[in-house]
Amino acid sequence: MVLLPRVEINLEKIKHNAKTLKKIYGRKGIDVTGVVKGVAADLKIAAALVECGITSLADSKIANIIKLKRAGIKADLILLRSPGISEVEKTVQYADTSMNTELDVIRALSAEAARQKKKHKIILMVEMGDLREGILLKDAPAMIHEVLKYPDIEIAGIGTNFACFGGVLPTEQKMREFSRFVRAMQELFSLKLPYVSGGNSANYNWVMKTKDAGAVNNIRLGESILLGRETSGGRAIPSLYQDAFCFVAEVIESKIKPSVPYGMIGKNAFGERVSFQDRGNRRRTIVGAGRHDVLVPGLTPVQPFEILGSSSDHIILDTKDAILKPGDEVRFYMNYGAVLTAMTSPYVHKTYVYPDAKTREWYKQQFILSRVAKQEKTGA
Ligand SMILES: *Cc1c(COP(=O)(O)O)cnc(C)c1O
DSSP states (O other): OOOSSEEEEEHHHHHHHHHHHHHHHHTTTOEEEEEOGGGTTOHHHHHHHHHTTOOEEEESOHHHHHHHHHTTOOSEEEEOSOOOGGGHHHHHHHOSEEEEOOHHHHHHHHHHHHHTTOOEEEEEEEOSSSOSSOBOGGGHHHHHHHHTTOTTEEEEEEEEOOSSSSOOOOOHHHHHHHHHHHHHHHHHHTOOOSEEEOOSGGGHHHHHHOSOOTTOOEEEESHHHHHOBOSSSOOBOTTSOSOSEEEEEEEEEEEEEESSOOSSOOOOTTSOOOOOOOOOEEEEEEESOOTTTSOGGGEEESSSOEEEEEOSSOEEEEOTTOOOOTTOEEEEEEOHHHHHHHHHOTTSEEEEEOSSHHHHHHHHHHHHHHHHHHHHHHTO
16 A cells, blocks of 8 residues: 655664664763654654663653553653643653753652652753753752652753753863763762763764763763754764655646746735746646645755745645656655654654565564553553
């Protein structure tokens, strides 16, 4: 059966990226946490990462943590964003660890953990200048002092984040400052910290150059595993695959038409005013996918085609000299935004490509096993 539009996911390329990054960071004493929020915690991708020896997986949505837990994925499951007070019950029930910045939330987690007769682990996120989430360094000692009074909360780590909101880079100086701070807290409070988590895919240039990673023993990687890129400058990481994901859509119209709209011009369906260069009559090809399905500007046609624009369910292409006909497939490379939207769109099929039959069988087996485990647990 031909499924369209679809994302083709090459699990072996993702595994190659994960293993290579694990080696690169491992040489500096840093463990990799696999961040799966960009793929809506796709279970086959999660299983592939665990298969590479990755022992912790993180996602920012509690719904995805629940999905991983229920599937029986064997990894420390980390909620990557502070839970809301409204999410505290599910967080304690399903997440092994959560990232936190607010005492009110931690207090609620502690009360809920007591209710569920469980210990809940937290990673305290500190602010290093990017100005998204984080406890200011000056406020951290008082906060740690307070949290240590909560019997059902365990401080499992201190983390920080770069280049997500303010674009602040994890320079050698910033990373040293972070390490100095962590060491001071460790001494002051005798903390054992399995997660001293120094950042994300933007930390690649730092890790390649640094001679001493300091106190950092963990890094949270999403984009560099999935798409082989570092995110401080958006460059491809040599020796990694950038094309583990491919978006495929079907031609639904192909005609020679003028290159400039004709008639009275107002705004388009998205309230945008668009203008076009007159290139005479051109072959215009439409594929049956659009903004419902994928972040269109995040697509790059594999063939030398040009994306002229898109609406909810159409992408209009100038296919140059190629004459496509309805039913033909057009393939696109994807950036992170395109992967994220296609993986969360209910209209896009998720398909997996395997190098051989043996590997396909292995994955199938994993999922039969996890389904059995889930049924045993729920008694279904
Ligand atoms: C998304 C996210 C990451 C992963 O970022 P990448 O750039 O995809 O590696 C790491 N940490 C936090 C807190 C995040 O929100």
